[in-house]
Amino acid sequence: MTGRSPRSVDDVDWATWDPNIRATLLFVIRDEQVLLIHKKRGIGAGKINGPGGKIDPGETAMECAVRETQEELHVTATGVAEAGRLWFDFVDGTKIHCIVFRADDFDGEPTETDEAVPLWFTLDDVPFERMWQDDELWFPSLLNRVPFELKATFDDDQLLDAQLSVG
Numbered sequence: 241m242t243g244r245s246p247r248s249v250d251d252v253d254w255a256t257w258d259p260n261i262r263a264t265l266l267f268v269i270r271d272e273q274v275l276l277i278h279k280k281r282g283i284g285a286g287k288i289n290g291p292g293g294k295i296d297p298g299e300t301a302m303e304c305a306v307r308e309t310q311e312e313l314h315v316t317a318t319g320v321a322e323a324g325r326l327w328f329d330f331v332d333g334t335k336i337h338c339i340v341f342r343a344d345d346f347d348g349e350p351t352e353t354d355e356a357v358p359l360w361f362t363l364d365d366v367p368f369e370r371m372w373q374d375d376e377l378w379f380p381s382l383l384n385r386v387p388f389e390l391k392a393t394f395d396d397d398q399l400l401d402a403q404l405s406v407g
């Protein structure tokens with residue numbers, strides 16, 4: 241141990257870090273609004289987030305992001321592009337690697353499912369207090385189309401430390 245605050249980003253050996261969960265997030269951003277979900281189950285249930293979930297064997301991260309958005313909201317995202325990457329190291333040993341996508345549009349009508357409630361927010365009114373604490377750190381880069389990478393440590397859903405790199 242280094243004796244610094246518990247589990248800072250620099251305490252993690254990222255060179256050997258091997259995620260046990262590979263996941264995605266997708267944000268449809270259209271007409272100065274972003275399509276979010278109130279998540280009903282799974283990791284982060286009760287929070288607001290983008291649609292997304294774990295990558296299935298044999299699918300690409302982008303295929304996963306589109307599939308999860310279809311499953312959770314019954315819409316098909318279009319104009320999808322990678323926006324950034326997130327590394328989450330939890331004190332309980334959970335290691336989540338998440339690829340974030342941005343979409344310009346979608347086909348279909350956002351619909352509540354067993355997994356999620358669709359919610360639109362204007363870009364100056366995103367409800368960060370109801371989201372994972374890291375989201376607020378990288379969301380501006382997502383909006384500005386600046387590639388980002390964020391490494392963060394968490395204890396349960398409490399953010400301990402984070403390092404963002406952009407550009």
Ligand SMILES: CNc1ncnc2c1ncn2[C@@H]1O[C@H](COP(=O)(O)OP(=O)(O)OP(=O)(O)O)[C@@H](O)[C@H]1O
Nearest residue numbers: 263264265282283284291292293294328338372374
């Ligand atoms: C720690 N800070 C975090 N900040 C922002 N987003 C976070 C997150 N930690 C996890 N996430 C997202 O949460 C989803 C989990 O996936 P999750 O819903 O459990 O997967 P999936 O739909 O496959 O669920 P089942 O395994 O079928 O229950 C997935 O989008 C992942 O990126």
